[in-house]
Amino acid sequence: MYRYDEFDRRFVAERVAEFRDQVARRLSGELTEDEFRPLRLMNGVYLQLHAYMLRIAIPYGSLNATKLRRLARIARTYDRGFGHFTTRQNLQFNWIRLEDVPAILGELAEVEMHAIQTSGNCIRNVSADHFSGAAADEVADPRVYAEILRQWSSLHPEFSFLPRKFKIAVTAAEHDRAAIQVHDIGLHVKRGEAGEIGFSVYVGGGLGRTPMVAKKVRDFLPEAELLSYCEAILRVYNLYGRRDNKYKARIKILLHEAGVDEIARQIEEEYEQVRRRGVLLLPREEIDRIAAYFAPPAFEELPARSVTLERAKALDAGLAEFVARNVTTHKVPGYASVTISLKAIGAPPGDASAEQMEAVAAIAEAYAHDEVRVSHEQNLVLPHVRLDDLPVVYAALQKADLATPNAGYITDIIACPGLDYCSLANARSIPVAQRIAERFGDPARQREIGDLKIKISGCINACGHHHVGHIGILGVDRKGEEFYQITLGGSGDEMCSIGEIVGKGFSSEEVVDAVETIVDTYLKLRQGPGETFLAAFRRLGEAPFREALYADAG
Amino acid sequence: MALYKNGSFVEDTWRFLAAEDDVPSDGAIVLGKARFLAEREALAGRNAPLGIIIEPGEGLAGIEADIHRFALVVLPFPKYTDGRAYSLARMLREEHGYRGELRASGNVLRDQVRFMWRCGIDALEVTHAGTIAALQAGAVSPVTHHYQPAGLEAVEHRLAGARPWLRRAAAHP
Numbered sequence: 001m002y003r004y005d006e007f008d009r010r011f012v013a014e015r016v017a018e019f020r021d022q023v024a025r026r027l028s029g030e031l032t033e034d035e036f037r038p039l040r041l042m043n044g045v046y047l048q049l050h051a052y053m054l055r056i057a058i059p060y061g062s063l064n065a066t067k068l069r070r071l072a073r074i075a076r077t078y079d080r081g082f083g084h085f086t087t088r089q090n091l092q093f094n095w096i097r098l099e100d101v102p103a104i105l106g107e108l109a110e111v112e113m114h115a116i117q118t119s120g121n122c123i124r125n126v127s128a129d130h131f132s133g134a135a136a137d138e139v140a141d142p143r144v145y146a147e148i149l150r151q152w153s154s155l156h157p158e159f160s161f162l163p164r165k166f167k168i169a170v171t172a173a174e175h176d177r178a179a180i181q182v183h184d185i186g187l188h189v190k191r192g193e194a195g196e197i198g199f200s201v202y203v204g205g206g207l208g209r210t211p212m213v214a215k216k217v218r219d220f221l222p223e224a225e226l227l228s229y230c231e232a233i234l235r236v237y238n239l240y241g242r243r244d245n246k247y248k249a250r251i252k253i254l255l256h257e258a259g260v261d262e263i264a265r266q267i268e269e270e271y272e273q274v275r276r277r278g279v280l281l282l283p284r285e286e287i288d289r290i291a292a293y294f295a296p297p298a299f300e301e302l303p304a305r306s307v308t309l310e311r312a313k314a315l316d317a318g319l320a321e322f323v324a325r326n327v328t329t330h331k332v333p334g335y336a337s338v339t340i341s342l343k344a345i346g347a348p349p350g351d352a353s354a355e356q357m358e359a360v361a362a363i364a365e366a367y368a369h370d371e372v373r374v375s376h377e378q379n380l381v382l383p384h385v386r387l388d389d390l391p392v393v394y395a396a397l398q399k400a401d402l403a404t405p406n407a408g409y410i411t412d413i414i415a416c417p418g419l420d421y422c423s424l425a426n427a428r429s430i431p432v433a434q435r436i437a438e439r440f441g442d443p444a445r446q447r448e449i450g451d452l453k454i455k456i457s458g459c460i461n462a463c464g465h466h467h468v469g470h471i472g473i474l475g476v477d478r479k480g481e482e483f484y485q486i487t488l489g490g491s492g493d494e495m496c497s498i499g500e501i502v503g504k505g506f507s508s509e510e511v512v513d514a515v516e517t518i519v520d521t522y523l524k525l526r527q528g529p530g531e532t533f534l535a536a537f538r539r540l541g542e543a544p545f546r547e548a549l550y551a552d553a554g
Numbered sequence: 555m556a557l558y559k560n561g562s563f564v565e566d567t568w569r570f571l572a573a574e575d576d577v578p579s580d581g582a583i584v585l586g587k588a589r590f591l592a593e594r595e596a597l598a599g600r601n602a603p604l605g606i607i608i609e610p611g612e613g614l615a616g617i618e619a620d621i622h623r624f625a626l627v628v629l630p631f632p633k634y635t636d637g638r639a640y641s642l643a644r645m646l647r648e649e650h651g652y653r654g655e656l657r658a659s660g661n662v663l664r665d666q667v668r669f670m671w672r673c674g675i676d677a678l679e680v681t682h683a684g685t686i687a688a689l690q691a692g693a694v695s696p697v698t699h700h701y702q703p704a705g706l707e708a709v710e711h712r713l714a715g716a717r718p719w720l721r722r723a724a725a726h727p
């Protein structure tokens with residue numbers, strides 16, 4: 001975990017002081033709401049339907065017990081006892097008073113946290129693989145680069161008023177768990193022929209109104225040049241990104257309109273300038289200095305198979321099921337990563353109560369080297385747990401209602417806040433997620449269906465990433481009524497694809513039945529349990545699904 | 555309107571030429587980029603300070619070779635949320651070695667002043683009363699610890715022994 005030094009502490013303290021002053025000027029009326037809006041957005045404060053929302057940055061989703069406990073305390077003191085984990089690995093409080101924000105930022109600063117750049121037209125919180133440091137398939141720890149990027153992008157004087165928001169994600173594994181191809185910049189950490197680190201650089205991915213898969217602009221950028229190259233990309237975007245229409249302002253549109261070759265040429269040209277000055281080149285020892293913060297904990301030498309765990313599994317079917325679904329192989333024998341599903345059947349996806357946060361904090365301290373991650377699928381992860389400890393961890397999670405064994409199943413749904421909170425929404429997302437989860441809640445049925453990602457957005461802004469859901473659901477407004485459009489075949493991983501719209505939308509009453517029809521069609525047509533929904537869809541195309549959905553309608 | 559430079563409000567000695575005005579033979583004048591390009595040859599013989607206004611959408615194309623001729627570059631911020639001029643400022647300073655006055659005009663507000671300084675802007679045309687008061691009181695952004703090398707060494711400096719991308723604000727211009 002990165003730890004602040006004196007410099008970092010002073011920076012955050014100064015920023016809190018600055019925002020305190022801005023809030024005071026807003027409350028005194030010196031700043032109009034219009035003048036204040038971009039300032040509060042830079043600091044994660046949104047005005048929602050019913051109250052202010054504060055979005056707190058969790059850099060690349062990394063937390064520890066101290067931070068989690070503080071978030072719990074803030075939830076209890078200033079909100080309604082809950083927090084909402086987001087698809088950008090952040091945390092939102094949905095019921096905040098503006099007057100309280102400076103105090104909350106002060107509380108966060110004490111545990112080395114802040115809300116800087118969690119919204120606004122700037123470089124947002126950098127995200128990374130939630131299994132970083134634990135994944136067997138990573139070539140390096142992507143958090144090292146995410147942290148360097150976080151620092152460089154913090155209150156960047158040139159890039160704080162971009163045409164639109166800008167998101168960066170980093171993965172270091174071939175299997176992309178960070179959805180880098182739907183980010184403005186996606187970085188794939190790789191090793192070159194001599195074992196040296198470099199990056200494949202993808203630019204111009206994004207969801208929203210015009211979903212696009214990113215294009216690769218560099219196959220192997222040397223490690224030392226990471227910041228120089230990103231600065232060049234951002235400068236080209238800042239200068240030439242469209243500012244006449246906010247729906248056409250993301251870098252993906254610039255790339256689309258000018259062509260990837262032209263933009264790549266401009267980036268390279270600007271990059272030569274930046275590199276020539278050399279100030280942003282990363283010296284080896286400085287990368288190592290950051291990497292040291294992410295050094296692996298002292299793992300024990302353990303057998304790959306835990307007798308304790310196997311015995312416990314034999315006695316407890318619930319544990320066996322949990323391990324089969326929510327536990328992932330670790331790079332070190334005898335260890336595993338545990339996914340804590342925040343998708344209990346019938347609960348709002350991504351929500352956690354203060355008590356649950358505290359329970360996870362206690363488990364992390366006792367059994368998981370004090371590390372917790374937030375995944376972009378709105379779950380929590382304990383990256384390093386001994387197999388021997390899984391039975392106790394499972395019991396503790398059960399006590400906190402956090403042991404739902406559905407990671408990656410059809411009920412592990414991503415949903416944006418939707419009409420329950422968001423002023424831009426066309427339709428509710430959370431209740432639809434809850435109803436789908438209830439329909440498919442039977443464990444045997446979920447098991448039979450296997451891997452299936454449903455993602456729900458309450459409007460075209462696509463915060464619920466519906467375009468990359470195997471089944472995507474988009475809330476639309478039809479003559480004042482909530483309707484839902486369904487897309488199929490999307491995926492956010494290394495085989496990234498944008499889902500296709502199957503046909504006309506469904507009313508709120510119909511949408512859960514429609515999902516069931518799709519699932520039943522898949523079960524009927526698949527070549528066996530080994531063929532996942534996505535694989536079957538890619539083989540069959542949308543025709544059989546469309547037929548099943550719309551046959552009766554004629 | 556007030557011009558803030560080198561730590562205080564000063565008299566503006568530059569004349570902003572209106573479209574219908576002819577170029578006078580002496581005195582410091584400021585022209586728009588389009589007019590400069592149209593009259594570039596004629597202006598070459600003129601032996602008095604020359605300034606240019608570069609709108610955010612105009613960029614530096616076509617004047618790269620002339621930049622050393624200007625003693626003033628004015629970068630308008632039509633809206634403070636339009637951040638293009640920050641890039642233009644840094645390119646002028648860092649890529650073209652421009653050392654003359656670099657002035658922000660338009661929607662110049664106290665909450666952005668620090669960003670402007672950091673990008674190499676060293677003069678501000680201010681109309682916003684709250685911003686004028688804040689500059690007079692020395693109460694612009696309290697953030698003096700920075701995570702990226704940007705502006706000029708006079709504005710911020712490296713810290714010995716610290717991460718090389720960190721900077722600390724020196725004095726403001």
Ligand code: SF4
Nearest residue numbers: 416422425458459463
């Ligand atoms: S997708 Fe739309 S409704 Fe959902 S959170 Fe984003 S803006 Fe709000």
